[in-house]
Amino acid sequence: MPKVTRRAFMKVAGVGAAALALSDRLLVSRAGAQAGAQDKEEAGYTICDGCNGVPFCGIKFYRRGDIVTRIEPWPGFPTATLCSKAYGTLQRIYHPQRIKYPMKRTKPKGSPDPGYVRISWDEAYDMIVGHLMRIREKYGPHTVFFYVGDPKEPRTAVQRLAATFGSVNYGDESSTACRKGANTAEVLTYGYGTTGSPPGKDTRSMLIWGTNPPYSGPANDWQELLKAKERGVKFVVVDPRNTPTATILADIHLQPRLNTTAALAAGVMHVIFKEGLYDEAFCAKWIHGIDELKEYVKAFTPEKTEEITWVPAKKIVDAARLYAGNGPGGMKTSPQGTTHDLNAGNNHRAILMIPAICGYIDVAGGVEDPTNPLEGLGGNWSNGPPVFCMRKKMNDMREHRVDNKDFPAFAELNFDVQTNRMVEYIKEGRVKAFLAWGLNMMIWPQTQEYQKAFESLEFSMAVDFFYRPWTHNYVDMVLPGAVNYERLAPFAVHGRKLFGRMPVKPVGECKEDWQIALEIGVRLGHPEIFFNGNVEAACDDILKMWGVNYAALRKDIEKGVVIPPKKPNTYRKYEVGMMRQDGKPGFPTPSGKVEAVSLILKKHGLTALPEYKEGLKTSQEYPLILLSGGRVPYITHSKWRDDAPWLLELQPQPLLDIHPDDAAKRGIKKGDEVVLKSQWGEIRVKAKPTILVRHGIVGIMHGWSKANVNQLVPRQFDPITGYPPFKEVPVQVIKA
C-alpha cells in the first residue's frame, strides 16, 4: 500500500472534505486486497438501519474474510423480506467517501472551509473529555447536550453516558420531529404509546390514518394488512396522498386538507354518536370527558366538516358507518406523519378517540395492547432499557431539562428532550456543548438558524458515516462510525425474540457507536460503568435481565432466542388491573380512563379537548399547501442520496409532486424547473405532475441538501409536542 506522508495529507486536507476521498481510496483498496479468492465464503448476520425504523429487519450476508460480498433476507427473522434501502446498505460499506478516521477542524467556525485534519482516537478522546470536564466545571453538567439522530441504535449507550456525566439533557430525532409527538398524544389519551396493532383474526374493519406501510413497513405491517384484505376486512384509509395503501386496501379513502385532522375526526365521531354506533357502556365507564367530547363534535356536521377538510360529506358518513358498524375495528396510525403541524398533539389525540368511542380498545381484533411485552424494556426497544439507561437518575434531574418551560406537557411525559428550541437554548447559554451521534441539521425548520447557533457552542462533535457539509461544517470534530455490518450492538428485539449479530471488522479506523460512547465514559473516569469499553459486556449487562448473554444469541444465531411469555394473552386489561403500575383497574392516565379531556394538558393550561384549530392560512399569494416528508420508499431523511448510488439512481434530484391540474394551471410540465416558495423561504426543484397528491397540495421529500425544504417551514411549534408545521405551510409554485 502506498504511503501518504503527513505533509501530503495536510496538503489535501486543507481543501476540505472533498479531498478526503483521495486517501480514503487507499484504505478501501487495502480492504479490497483482503477479499482474496482464498477466503471461504461464510455467512454473517446483521440488522438493517436503512430506514431508522424499529424493529429492524434482519440481513443475512456473505463474507470472505472481513469483506461483505452479498446480502439476502435473514431466513426465519420476524421481518420476512428486505426493502430497497436494505439492499442499498451493501454499497454503503465500501463507499470511497466514507469517513474512516477521526477529524478535527483547524479553521475557526464561520470560515468557508473548516480545514478538517486527521487525528488519532487518543487525541479525539482527550479533546472531548477535556472540553466536557471544563464545561461541566464552569457551567454545570446540564449545559452539555447529548443527542442521537439517525440511526437510533446508539441511544441506549448514549443515555447511559449522559446520565453518568450528569446531564439530563439528552434528545433524539424522535423527540424533535419523529415518534415522540404522536407518542405524547397517545400517552395523554390512553396512558400508553401505541400506533395500533396489526389486524387479528377477529378484526372486521381497520382505520389507517396517515401511514403508508408498503413504504414504511413493507416487511412487517404491510404483510399483515395484505392478509387482512384477503380475509375481507373493511378498510378506511385517511391520507391526503393517493398511496398504494389507499389503492390496494381502501374501501373508503378520505383525502383531507392538511392540518384538519381534528376536524375530520370530529366529523366522523359526530356521525358515530348521532347514529348510535358508539359503545355506550365503554364511553360511560371508561372515557373521561365523554360529555364534553359529545358536545364538542355536535357542530361538526358532515357538511361543515366537508367545508373544513375538503372531504365529501357523504364519504365522511360512509367511513363512520363502515368503521363503527363493522366491529371490532383495528387501527394503524402513523408514528409521526399526523403530528407535523401546529395542532399536532390534539390532531393526533382526535384520531385516537375514534376507536375509543367505538369500544375497540384492547378487545380481540381491536386496538390490541400486548399482554406480554418483554420485561425490562419499558416500551419500544429503540428507546433503550430504563435500568441500563439510568432513567431513574435522569428523572431525578428533570427540573434541569431545557424544554420544561417551552413544552411542559412534552417535558413531563418524555425522557428525551424536545430540541426544536435549540437556537434559543444555545443563545441563552443553557447549552454550551453538543455531543451527537448521527446529527442532521436539516431536521430543523429554518436550518440556517441552527447552523449559526451551533457555531457559538464551545464544543460540538458528531459521529457519522459520511462527511455531510450542511452539518459537519458547523461542528468541531467528526468521528467515523461503523456501519451496520460492522456493529455488534445493539442486538435485535422483536416481541419476545432476541437476535444477535455477527459483524465484520470495520473499515479504516471506524468504531461502532456504542464503543465510542463507552470509551468516552471510560475516559471520563468510569471504567466499571462503561465495561472498560467492551461492547459485548455492555450488551450482556442488558441481556442478563432475561437470563441470557450474547454468546447464547450466537449459539443458533439464525433462530435467535425466545423469552417465554409469563401470562396467558388477556384482553380488556384495564378491567382487571393489568394496565396500571399500581395494579388497580383502569388506564394508566391520571383519571384512570381514556382521556377525551386530558388532565395533564389542563394542568399545564393547554387545550384539554382534542379540538380543531385552524393553522397557517393559504392566500392568493400562497394558495397551495406543502406536504413535506411524505414517504418515498427508497429514501430516509437525507440518507440514501449519495450514500448509495444504486438508490440515488432511482431519483437523482428532488422532485416536487404536484397535481396535473395544478401544474397545468401554471404552465408546468414534467421535468420543468420550478420555484417552490413560502413566506419564509424558497427552493428550486424539478416538477413531477402526479395524482399521488390531490388538488391543492404539493409534496416533496425533505433532506435534499441543495433544496432543503425546511427552509420554507417557519420556526413555529405546536404547544403540546413542540413540533413544527412540516405538513401545512402555504406555498406557491412558479415555473422558473
Add this chain to the structure above:
Amino acid sequence: MARYGLIVDLNVCTGCMTCVLACKQENLTKPGIQWNKVLELESPTLDQITYVRQACMHCDHPPCVEACPSKAISKRADGIVLIDQKKCTGSKTCIDACPYGVPRLNPKEDYFPGNAIPYEQNAAPYRIQLAGKASKCTLCAHRVDKGKEPACVEGCPSKALIFGDLDDPKSPIRQRLWQSKQLLAEQGTHPKVSYIAPKNAFRGSEQKILENR
C-alpha cells in the same frame, strides 16, 4: 425439463422498488442499467396509480436470439434467455429486435470510478458486467440452478412476483396463469412473463357509483 416463467400481479405491486435494488445487489449491474424497472401508470379518471414491473420476458420465441450476429444470445433448455457478454460485440441488434426494448448496452462508467470495490473483486461470473456489451435480466439463472427463486422474487415484500415452472400443473404459477395476460402477445414472441391486471378499474367504478348515488 422445466419451463420457467414469472407472473407479475399488478394488484399488489406498490412501486416500492425492492425488486430493482435486489437485482442490482445480486447482479452488480452497471450505473443506469436496471434489469428490473418499475413504471408508474397514472389514471386521472380513476384517480389511481398502477405500478408495473418490467424486465426481460424470456420469450419462448425470442427475436433477440435470431437477430444477434455473433450468436451471443441463447435460450436454455429450461426457457431462460441469456446473453453471453463475452461473445457480444455490442452491435445493438438485439436492442432493435426486442419488441419490449429490454436489452441495454453496459456503459463504461462505474459507480465509484477509479476505486477497487472489494465485493467486485473475485466476484462470481454472473456478477461481472462488461462495458459496451448488451445485458439484461437472466431470471437469476445462477440461483435457479441451485433451486432458488430469482432475487427480485425473493425480495418482493408484497409477493407480487410469482416464479415457477409453467409446465408443472401443480406449481403456483400455473394455478394463476389463467388470470394473467401476456404483453404484446400479437408479436408472436410467446413471453413467459405475464401480468395479472389490477382490479382497480372495478374498484374505481364502484367508488364512482357510490359517490354519484
